[in-house]
Amino acid sequence: MIDGILIGLSAALSIQNLAMVIAGCLVGTFIGMLPGLGPMSIIAIMIPVAISIGDPTAALILLSGVYYGAIFGGSTSSILLNAPGVAGTVATSFDGYPMARKGEAGKALTIAAVASFTGGTIGAILLAIFAPALSSVALLFHSAEYFALMVVGLSAIAAFAGTGQVFKALMMTILGLILATVGEGALFNMPRFTMGMMDLQSGISFITLAMAMFALPEAIFLVLNPGRSSRGSETGGSSKITGLRFSKEEGRAIVPVIGRQSVQGFFIGVLPGAGATIASFLGYAVERNIAKGADQAEFGKGSVKGLAAPEAANNAACTGSFVPLLTLGIPGSGTTAILLGALIALNVTPGPRLMIDEPDIFWAVIISMYIGNLVLLILNLPLIPYIAKILAIPRNYLIPFILFFTLMGAYIGQNNATELLLLVGFGVLATILRFADYPLAPLLIGFILGTMLENNFARSMQLYRGLDFIWERPMTLGLLVLAALLVLLPSYRARRARRRAEGVADGD
Amino acid sequence: MALDRWIALIFITLCCVYGYAAFFTMDQLLPPFMQRNPVWPSTFPKILSVLGIIVGLIVLFGLEKPSGDAEPSATDINYRRLHEYDLGRALLLLGLMVVYALSLRSAGFLLATTVFLAGGSAILGERRWITMLLVAVIASGSVWYLVQEVLGIFLRPLPFFLR
Numbered sequence: 001m002i003d004g005i006l007i008g009l010s011a012a013l014s015i016q017n018l019a020m021v022i023a024g025c026l027v028g029t030f031i032g033m034l035p036g037l038g039p040m041s042i043i044a045i046m047i048p049v050a051i052s053i054g055d056p057t058a059a060l061i062l063l064s065g066v067y068y069g070a071i072f073g074g075s076t077s078s079i080l081l082n083a084p085g086v087a088g089t090v091a092t093s094f095d096g097y098p099m100a101r102k103g104e105a106g107k108a109l110t111i112a113a114v115a116s117f118t119g120g121t122i123g124a125i126l127l128a129i130f131a132p133a134l135s136s137v138a139l140l141f142h143s144a145e146y147f148a149l150m151v152v153g154l155s156a157i158a159a160f161a162g163t164g165q166v167f168k169a170l171m172m173t174i175l176g177l178i179l180a181t182v183g184e185g186a187l188f189n190m191p192r193f194t195m196g197m198m199d200l201q202s203g204i205s206f207i208t209l210a211m212a213m214f215a216l217p218e219a220i221f222l223v224l225n226p227g228r229s230s231r232g233s234e235t236g237g238s239s240k241i242t243g244l245r246f247s248k249e250e251g252r253a254i255v256p257v258i259g260r261q262s263v264q265g266f267f268i269g270v271l272p273g274a275g276a277t278i279a280s281f282l283g284y285a286v287e288r289n290i291a292k293g294a295d296q297a298e299f300g301k302g303s304v305k306g307l308a309a310p311e312a313a314n315n316a317a318c319t320g321s322f323v324p325l326l327t328l329g330i331p332g333s334g335t336t337a338i339l340l341g342a343l344i345a346l347n348v349t350p351g352p353r354l355m356i357d358e359p360d361i362f363w364a365v366i367i368s369m370y371i372g373n374l375v376l377l378i379l380n381l382p383l384i385p386y387i388a389k390i391l392a393i394p395r396n397y398l399i400p401f402i403l404f405f406t407l408m409g410a411y412i413g414q415n416n417a418t419e420l421l422l423l424v425g426f427g428v429l430a431t432i433l434r435f436a437d438y439p440l441a442p443l444l445i446g447f448i449l450g451t452m453l454e455n456n457f458a459r460s461m462q463l464y465r466g467l468d469f470i471w472e473r474p475m476t477l478g479l480l481v482l483a484a485l486l487v488l489l490p491s492y493r494a495r496r497a498r499r500r501a502e503g504v505a506d507g508d
Numbered sequence: 509m510a511l512d513r514w515i516a517l518i519f520i521t522l523c524c525v526y527g528y529a530a531f532f533t534m535d536q537l538l539p540p541f542m543q544r545n546p547v548w549p550s551t552f553p554k555i556l557s558v559l560g561i562i563v564g565l566i567v568l569f570g571l572e573k574p575s576g577d578a579e580p581s582a583t584d585i586n587y588r589r590l591h592e593y594d595l596g597r598a599l600l601l602l603g604l605m606v607v608y609a610l611s612l613r614s615a616g617f618l619l620a621t622t623v624f625l626a627g628g629s630a631i632l633g634e635r636r637w638i639t640m641l642l643v644a645v646i647a648s649g650s651v652w653y654l655v656q657e658v659l660g661i662f663l664r665p666l667p668f669f670l671r
Contacts, residue, residue, distance in 0.1 A: 048661075050646050052660065110590055119619070164572060166572060167563055167566045167567050167571075167572045168512065168671075170563045171516065171519060171563045171564060171567055174523075174556060174559055174560040174563060175519065175560075177556055178526060178556055178557075178560065179520075180551075181552060181553050181556070185549065187549075188542075188548075190537070190549055192534070192549055192553070193529065193553075220598050220601075220602075223594055223597050223598045223601060223632070224593040224595065224598050225593055225594070230577075260646060329558075334557055371524040384574070393631065396629045396633060397634070397636035397640075397643060398629065398630055399565045399632060400601075400625050400627075400628025400629050400632070401625070401647070403601065403605060403622060403628060404621065404625060404628075404647075406650075407605060407609070407624075408651065408655075411612070412661055415611050415661070415662070417609050417610065420605070420608070420612070421606065421610030423605075423612075424602055424605050424606055426610065427602075428602065432511075432515070433515065435511060435587035435590075436511040436512035436515050436587070437512055438512065438515065456575075457547070457552065458547040458551075458552075461546045461551075462545065462547060463548060465546055466546050475608060491564070
């Protein structure tokens with residue numbers, strides 16, 4: 001592990017990669033602040049840039065910097081405007097915005113930054129400990145286990161979709177899998193479901209799909225509902241950000257909160273389908289329940305604890321979500337699914353072999369997570385008052401640019417104008433699906449895992465001349481049983497969630 | 509019937525068409541040597557279509573209890589309030605995107621992008637024409653420079669008659 005850290009340090013500290021971290025964090029913060037553009041859309045927009053860099057280490061460093069930056073930027077707009085740019089920072093606005101209204105915006109931003117930094121750092125340490133262990137287990141896996149593991153991942157994503165949403169999420173996963181079968185598979189060498197169209201021969205480009213699923217609907221919603229971008233801005237925002245310091249007592253109060261939520265957030269992030277959003281809400285709820293007396297009453301009115309908890313948790317969860325991606329090659333969230341797609345496009349296959357075959361990529365990413373967090377803390381915090389000006393860009397200019405960047409993202413990768421028509425088509429579809437309250441991340445994850453799922457399935461079928469691999473490999477059987485349980489479990493979770501919702505609702 | 513159930517119905521139809529293609533049209537084309545494999549190109553699609561129909565039916569008949577959440581908040585997006593929304597503008601923008609896609613090759617990147625950006629702002633109600641055009645021209649020029657020179661991806665800059 002020490003060797004690995006040293007390799008990672010030397011790779012991450014090269015001038016090029018340092019520049020990537022800084023650029024990624026800055027771009028992420030910028031765009032993350034814009035209402036409606038989540039980390040998934042931002043990363044999708046950045047992918048063509050990352051791919052054209054060519055060096056997978058630099059590209060992954062850039063993209064993970066963008067990821068962190070986006071979460072950080074999202075918390076800034078949550079605090080200043082009560083308009084979370086990112087779902088993972090909604091819980092931040094519960095206490096961050098009241099603080100800003102009390103004139104403590106600067107302090108709130110500092111606490112958010114410190115909590116994020118600590119969450120991210122603890123997450124990165126845990127990642128450095130757990131990822132190698134997990135990948136040495138994963139080396140025992142054969143294609144049968146991989147097949148089963150992907151089934152587990154896909155059903156877990158559905159299972160964590162929320163009450164009443166499980167089968168909708170499953171439906172979207174299957175739609176994603178169906179879309180993945182379009183085109184010429186590597187295994188069979190024959191075009192499937194192309195409807196005779198040449199442009200579909202190579203399948204649907206995942207960047208196009210990612211843009212269409214996330215960036216485009218958000219932009220359309222901004223047009224449809226002008227009120228969406230300006231929630232809470234009747235106070236005119238908090239244009240003056242002063243007093244970045246917080247007191248010693250406050251510091252002492254948030255240390256245990258940050259510690260607990262960093263660890264809890266990390267492990268929630270590791271679970272497929274859970275992620276920054278769930279981690280931040282759960283972190284907030286847990287801290288609120290732990291706090292006593294006046295402390296608890298303060299939650300929702302500008303409590304420093306209530307601000308620190310979701311911030312530490314969401315950053316730690318972002319880091320945690322890299323564990324399944326880097327060790328198993330299975331993305332647990334929409335964002336890591338997009339990262340996986342980018343890695344495959346860069347000729348890197350994440351999985352247990354990654355640590356052995358390309359340790360520099362693996363460790364450089366982990367090291368650059370520390371650096372990224374540091375950059376966010378020391379570079380972004382002083383710049384926040386200036387960066388926050390971006391929130392003043394008139395939407396008449398903002399929206400055409402967002403649309404233009406989604407178009408560019410889809411076009412640059414393929415150099416094919418048909419791709420743009422596909423983008424608009426899928427974008428309209430995604431908007432309708434969003435209206436009907438269907439989750440879209442499962443669709444994209446299904447799409448990205450589809451090819452791998454089919455290949456591993458076919459390989460194990462060929463090795464065992466049939467479905468015998470399910471019975472003959474106990475690990476496969478165990479995983480498939482787990483997958484079935486995950487789909488059936490939510491009825492139990494629904495009961496528990498209702499109880500938890502009652503606990504949160506009475507104070508808001 | 510609520511919108512999500514209509515979508516489930518459409519999804520089931522899609523799965524039926526997909527399943528029909530997988531079950532009845534793909535296997536005839538299979539060369540004989542591949543027929544001895546346990547997995548055919550149509551195997552996975554067949555499984556998917558069956559699973560899709562089952563899941564689609566569960567959603568269609570509402571077998572899963574909805575969460576019974578409170579009213580969605582005013583800033584959330586909700587199709588029942590579609591008539592209050594700026595639907596015309598959104599459709600115009602989508603139309604503009606299609607026009608952009610179709611004209612990108614013949615009009616060249618610079619012209620198409622300038623028209624797209626300025627047109628987009630105009631659709632959204634911007635009336636400061638000079639600022640708008642200036643922003644669009646500068647933006648399309650600098651994006652072209654970045655993509656072409658820095659990233660090294662070829663974008664045809666000029667319209668067909670100047671080439």
